[in-house]
Amino acid sequence: MKELLAKPGFLAPAGTLGADVSYLLALVFTALFLVAWALAKKGLGTKHHKLIFVSMLSMAIYFCAYYYARQLGVLSLEGKEGFGGPESVYNNVFIPILTTHLTLVTLGLVMAVYMLIEGFRAASRQNGDYVLAGGELKVRPKTFKTVLWTLFGLWAANQMVLSFVRHASALASVAWALIFATIALVVGLEKLIEKALPDGARRHRILGRGTMIVYAMILITSTLTYLLLYVIYPVKH
Numbered sequence: 001m002k003e004l005l006a007k008p009g010f011l012a013p014a015g016t017l018g019a020d021v022s023y024l025l026a027l028v029f030t031a032l033f034l035v036a037w038a039l040a041k042k043g044l045g046t047k048h049h050k051l052i053f054v055s056m057l058s059m060a061i062y063f064c065a066y067y068y069a070r071q072l073g074v075l076s077l078e079g080k081e082g083f084g085g086p087e088s089v090y091n092n093v094f095i096p097i098l099t100t101h102l103t104l105v106t107l108g109l110v111m112a113v114y115m116l117i118e119g120f121r122a123a124s125r126q127n128g129d130y131v132l133a134g135g136e137l138k139v140r141p142k143t144f145k146t147v148l149w150t151l152f153g154l155w156a157a158n159q160m161v162l163s164f165v166r167h168a169s170a171l172a173s174v175a176w177a178l179i180f181a182t183i184a185l186v187v188g189l190e191k192l193i194e195k196a197l198p199d200g201a202r203r204h205r206i207l208g209r210g211t212m213i214v215y216a217m218i219l220i221t222s223t224l225t226y227l228l229l230y231v232i233y234p235v236k237h
């Protein structure tokens with residue numbers, strides 16, 4: 001697989017097949033999100049919901065495959081092997097763009113999951129179509145507690161599997177703990193979000209636009225990363 005991904009690409013002379021395919025896929029998925037935004041703006045709630053669902057699922061699969069197969073982010077943060085330009089550009093331009101990109105990707109994933117759940121909570125079906133219902137949207141204290149305890153239970157079960165079945169490294173445990181802590185933090189944040197934006201429909205529109213802007217910025221930063229790595233400063237062999 002690694003060899004296949006390292007084969008020459010088709011977009012830029014120095015690009016690899018892995019880089020080109022993943023960049024094109026990023027382009028397609030982000031475009032799908034932006035089309036879903038346009039559908040929502042036109043008031044086509046059901047089409048918006050369906051497209052969001054498909055693009056989110058494919059984007060999540062893509063993200064996992066991308067970071068698993070290429071580990072571009074990790075690799076380029078660790079060393080300069082993939083970057084052929086001067087040290088000053090690497091430190092002052094490339095690294096800040098890549099860090100912004102990775103931060104936005106993380107934020108985008110978290111916000112997408114949040115928005116998907118919020119979408120279902122805030123929307124109701126009228127004559128078979130999804131519409132944003134409006135009105136106060138709050139998590140009941142009992143549900144809130146159940147969600148937090150379920151999370152805790154899942155973390156504990158996963159930790160048992162990591163420790164006793166898979167004999168995973170301490171680093172893996174820390175990474176999983178961070179993932180669960182992030183989910184718990186977002187669930188906790190919901191309390192603050194409810195205070196700031198009590199109306200479910202308004203919350204969906206405002207946070208939804210924020211999420212879409214994050215996606216547009218992901219597209220810009222991934223394009224810049226691609227250009228810097230494979231067009232402007234490719235490694236000379």
Ligand code: HEM
Pocket residue numbers: 037040041042043044045046048049052056111112113115116117119120123130131132204205207208209210211212
């Ligand atoms: C990642 C997930 C989602 C994002 C980022 C998102 C984003 C948005 C945005 C930005 C708008 C407002 C458009 C505008 O006025 O600018 C909107 C409206 C809407 N969304 Fe979502 N949404 C998501 C998921 C969902 C889901 C899962 C549902 C339904 C189950 C849903 C149902 C709706 C409906 C019914 C509207 C109102 C359309 C209208 O004005 O008639 N959304 N969404």
